[in-house]
Amino acid sequence: MDKLTTKFSLLVLLFLLSCGKKEERILLETKQPYILILGTAQDAGYPQIACQKECCKRVYEHPENKRLVSCIAIVDPISNESWLFDATPDFTKQTQLLSKHLKNKNLPDGIFLTHGHIGHYTGLMFLGKEAMNAKNTPVYTMPRMKSYLTNNGPWSQLVKLHNISLKPIKKDSVIVLNERISIQPIQVPHRDEFTETVGFIIINQNKKALFIPDIDKWSKWDRSIVDLIKEVDIVLVDATFFNSGEIKRDMSEVPHPFVEESMQLFKNLSTSDKNKVHFIHFNHTNPLLIDGSEAEKIVLENGYHIAKQEMVISF
Numbered sequence: 396m397d398k399l400t401t402k403f404s405l406l407v408l409l410f411l412l413s414c415g416k417k418e419e420r421i422l423l424e425t426k427q428p429y430i431l432i433l434g435t436a437q438d439a440g441y442p443q444i445a446c447q448k449e450c451c452k453r454v455y456e457h458p459e460n461k462r463l464v465s466c467i468a469i470v471d472p473i474s475n476e477s478w479l480f481d482a483t484p485d486f487t488k489q490t491q492l493l494s495k496h497l498k499n500k501n502l503p504d505g506i507f508l509t510h511g512h513i514g515h516y517t518g519l520m521f522l523g524k525e526a527m528n529a530k531n532t533p534v535y536t537m538p539r540m541k542s543y544l545t546n547n548g549p550w551s552q553l554v555k556l557h558n559i560s561l562k563p564i565k566k567d568s569v570i571v572l573n574e575r576i577s578i579q580p581i582q583v584p585h586r587d588e589f590t591e592t593v594g595f596i597i598i599n600q601n602k603k604a605l606f607i608p609d610i611d612k613w614s615k616w617d618r619s620i621v622d623l624i625k626e627v628d629i630v631l632v633d634a635t636f637f638n639s640g641e642i643k644r645d646m647s648e649v650p651h652p653f654v655e656e657s658m659q660l661f662k663n664l665s666t667s668d669k670n671k672v673h674f675i676h677f678n679h680t681n682p683l684l685i686d687g688s689e690a691e692k693i694v695l696e697n698g699y700h701i702a703k704q705e706m707v708i709s710f
Contacts, residue, residue: 421495428471428599432706433489434463438514443679464514465608465676470496479503486518505533511590522558531560540590584615602710604629608676611650629710634674641680669698
């Protein structure tokens, strides 16, 4: 064989070997359910579309700085089950990351939706006939969300073709998933143009995790977030913006609790209660997306945590 033919043959062999290579699995030694962070960015992702700011340029120049849209999963290694919280535009990548924590499963056993903004439900499209053509994937929905998906295309097609199976849930009810894990939806104030908005309390036997990726302001809620933090073991809360003036628009149009506001509200919590708090759902302008930033140092020095992609939180 000439050199060109030999080189081509080697390339083909390498390609075939790489295709046949088994995907890496991350099967943790723990025998207890855990939370897996599958994304930390706001709905539009990081970097955001058409963004030419320095915060986005650092991703264009160094793609490893990219972050997926906010999403978590609860993984039960005992039963080899998992449930996803929100179906984001990064659904394909996030289900692939989740599958590494499971044995021979490529989809979660169910999906819980928080609300009808683009970063939280549009990933359902990948379950449709144009993509994997899934069969009856359980999707847990509040009443308005169920109505929205049922009566508006293209989502209604997912229901009609049985790509998804809508499972109705109500605020403050408890959904038992298996003998260890239950879920409780809690309604929160947000811009509810199409659907209501909920957070979730994830119950693992005697322990609880709170997940609220979106809320307008803590003061608008009829519950005390401070009291709730004391009652649970893990907290993952809205950190869309670090402080006021972060974006050049009227921020009252997109209300969220600034991280600075949350830290001020939480300042009298005990050290152990502060240690429960993990900030998540960062806008592309939020300096908490930058490892080692001054903002990150402030949050950590005050006793809180910053959610990181593929972080595992045991409870």
